[in-house]
Amino acid sequence: GDSVTQMEGPVTLSEEAFLTINCTYTATGYPSLFWYVQYPGEGLQLLLKATKADDKGSNKGFEATYRKETTSFHLEKGSVQVSDSAVYFCALGGNTNAGKSTFGDGTTLTVKP
């Protein structure tokens, strides 16, 4: 079945450091790929997505490129801020019309001033 493997956390960085959170997947077909973010005490919200190979999703300075050859969708940001402290989830889009997605376990990021 489909699966998502995320880099284990927690990750602690200093402000303005470079961020990479690795995500690899196993799936039949060519799913859409997503990064969701969960700020403390809140639900998840979409950060960015890519719907086909070589697409780059970007938002709020974060980027991720859909790499079919390596089945990866790594999240990057050039300079993190304290406000980026959150839990980040990589996800495969649903492979049926019912939209049931597959989520990674989440990676907790803490950014220190």
Added chain:
Amino acid sequence: DVKVTQSSRYLVKRTGEKVFLECVQDMDHENMFWYRQDPGLGLRLIYFSYDVKMKEKGDIPEGYSVSREKKERFSLILESASTNQTSMYLCASTAWGEADSGNTIYFGEGSWLTVV
């Protein structure tokens, strides 16, 4: 602004009580989900529904049931709450679409349930 609203943010219930968690979405989405989130276990799907009165079991349905009488509302029911159901519960919805269509999932803010 799209919205998934969960009726209760924080609940404390006694063992054996029947518990209802309500969720309403205003986006006319066909698909709705209930997840449970526990530290170190990520998100686990309890039940989902792709149409009114339709439901499908997710990965951990034991001890739970659901109800979807109207398109915008999806309720999670704990028939007899137990302490191991203490958790954060997240409701979500997404539009019906072609497989791998890239439809975004929209989440509510979560309901923190403590069973004592």
